[in-house]
Amino acid sequence: MAEDAALTVMVVDDHPIWRDAVARDLAEDGFDVVATAEGAAAARRRAAVVKPDVVLMDMQLSDGDGVQATTEVLTVSPSSRVLVLSASDERDDVLEAVKAGATGYLVKSASKSELCQAVRATAAGRAVFTPNLAGLVLGEYRRIATSTNSGPAPPSLTERETEVLRYVAKGLSAKQIAAKLSLSHRTVENHVQATFRKLHVANRVELTRYAIEHGLDD
Structure with missing residues (x-):
């Protein structure tokens, strides 16, 4: 992976003010924000062209949801990693995002510092979760493991x-x-x-x- 300053990021969110603010915070911290998108279709089109290192993905989009968009982005840019940044901390949203291929999941209350650290960790291939969500994901995988131990x-x-x-x-x-x-x-x-x-x-x-x-x- 290149130096931090060369890490490329695409921000996908249907709220333009929030989207622009996140893009600005990332740019100020040395990331190269190569694209933004308001919905799943735009995210797919732009990811296919720019192949970002990390995609910051909201769960509620203008033309669908973050689960669908994550799947579509990773289809056209399989080397990208998706970090969900959402207002929702609902169990189903978190688990569906992970199953769709998201590397991690942060809630929007995360600080600028936490967000930038999470983007770097995601780019390096590490799973990043808001602390109270990590236990939820671990618990789900343990449940799945228990139900499939006969394999x-x-x-x-x-x-x-x-x-x-x-x-x-x-x-x-x-x-x-x-x-x-x-x-x-x-x-x-x-x-x-x-x-x-x-x-x-x-x-x-x-x-x-x-x-x-x-x-x-x-």
């Missing part, structure tokens, strides 16, 4: 890979994990990549979901 046995991970996976599930970066385990940054990345291959997941978000589902996030 095939998970692939075998080494003790070290499991240890690294636990820290990934807690949102730590490779550098932070390396410091905790007294390993090199490269060694940690090698363990993460090996785990990707064994579990057939594509990124850290999917890896975190796997860890949650198998109780490795405690």
